[in-house]
Structure formats: C-alpha cells, structure tokens
Amino acid sequence: MASQIQLRAARERDMELLRDLRNEPSVRKASLQTAVIPQAEHQRWYQKALASPKTAIYIVLGSNKSPIGFVRFQRESRWISDVSIALSKNSRGHGHGSAALKRATSKIFRRWPIKKVVARIKNSNSTSVAAFLKTGFHLVPRPKETKKNVLTLEKLREKRR
Numbered sequence: 001m002a003s004q005i006q007l008r009a010a011r012e013r014d015m016e017l018l019r020d021l022r023n024e025p026s027v028r029k030a031s032l033q034t035a036v037i038p039q040a041e042h043q044r045w046y047q048k049a050l051a052s053p054k055t056a057i058y059i060v061l062g063s064n065k066s067p068i069g070f071v072r073f074q075r076e077s078r079w080i081s082d083v084s085i086a087l088s089k090n091s092r093g094h095g096h097g098s099a100a101l102k103r104a105t106s107k108i109f110r111r112w113p114i115k116k117v118v119a120r121i122k123n124s125n126s127t128s129v130a131a132f133l134k135t136g137f138h139l140v141p142r143p144k145e146t147k148k149n150v151l152t153l154e155k156l157r158e159k160r161r
C-alpha cells in the first residue's frame with residue numbers, strides 16, 4: 001500500500017519528540033555529529049530553529065496522524081538548503097521516508113526561492129541513500145571539504161515549462 005504520511009510544521013511542543021529521535025542510537029550513528037545532544041543544548045537549538053527564517057522543520061505524521069519522524073531543512077545560502085530526515089525505528093521500511101522526502105522537498109521549493117537541496121549521507125547508510133535516490137536526488141562528485149565517508153546528493157528545482 002502506498003505511504004499515507006502527512007506533514008505539518010513543527011511546533012514548540014515537538015521539542016522532546018525531535019530530541020528523542022535525534023538521540024536514538026541508529027539516528028546518531030547515521031548523523032555526521034554522533035554525540036548525544038543534552039537537553040539544554042537541544043532546547044536552545046530548537047527555539048532558535050523555530051524562530052529562524054533559515055530553518056524549516058516538518059513533522060511526519062503516520063496513517064493514524066501521530067508523529068513518526070521529521071524532515072529538517074537548513075538554508076546554507078541564498079540558493080542552497082541542506083536536508084536531513086529521521087523516522088522512528090518501527091516506522092521505517094514502509095516507504096514513509098521516501099514519501100516524506102518527496103513531499104517536504106516540494107514544499108521547500110515552494111516556500112524558499114532556492115535552486116537546490118543538498119543531503120550529506122554516510123556511505124554506509126544505504127537505506128538513506130536509496131530513499132534520496134528514489135525521490136529525485138542524484139549523487140554529485142564529492143566536494144573538497146566533505147569527509148571521505150560522506151556522500152553528497154542533491155535535488156535541483158524543476159524548471160517551469
């Protein structure tokens with residue numbers, strides 16, 4: 001069955017949900033920064049993120065409308081945004097990750113006048129690479145500053161016909 005996920009903007013009360021997801025061991029392992037994020041540091045980051053025009057966080061809702069993950073965009077420049085995604089462990093492998101990425105990326109191209117969205121993914125994270133490739137991202141040559149074990153994938157804004 002096709003994924004039935006929905007997205008909504010993150011709110012103040014999603015703070016703990018995001019911290020729990022971010023600190024879940026497999027999500028930490030997949031992250032470029034693997035340390036556990038302490039509560040106070042997360043709180044400072046989250047409040048700044050919610051107020052910032054350069055950050056957009058979408059909560060992914062499962063078929064019963066309860067939160068199962070997040071997609072976060074961080075604008076790096078006028079034309080480029082970084083993206084990251086995490087789903088709770090028992091929601092993975094059902095197509096929800098690729099469905100959420102597809103929807104969230106369309107949303108961000110409508111919201112911000114950026115030209116591309118970039119994901120940096122550890123090369124050991126084959127599920128994540130597959131999810132991004134499935135939603136129109138493609139692999140780009142490794143920029144000089146990127147670590148050897150990290151792949152860069154990007155999705156360009158579609159040209160209007």
Ligand SMILES: CC(C)(COP(=O)(O)OP(=O)(O)OC[C@H]1O[C@@H](n2cnc3c(N)ncnc32)[C@H](O)[C@@H]1OP(=O)(O)O)[C@@H](O)C(=O)NCCC(=O)NCCS
Binds near residue numbers: 027086095134
């Ligand atoms: C990465 C993540 C968001 C993907 O979401 P998901 O819902 O599990 O992925 P999907 O079910 O949409 O699968 C996408 C593709 O990945 C592959 N895949 C899915 N589960 C897999 C598994 N267990 N092993 C290997 N490949 C797998 C398949 O090719 C699949 O495509 P298909 O359904 O057409 O066969 C999710 O696994 C996750 O939250 N992981 C932990 C955090 C993380 O790694 N974040 C990415 C860092 S940016």
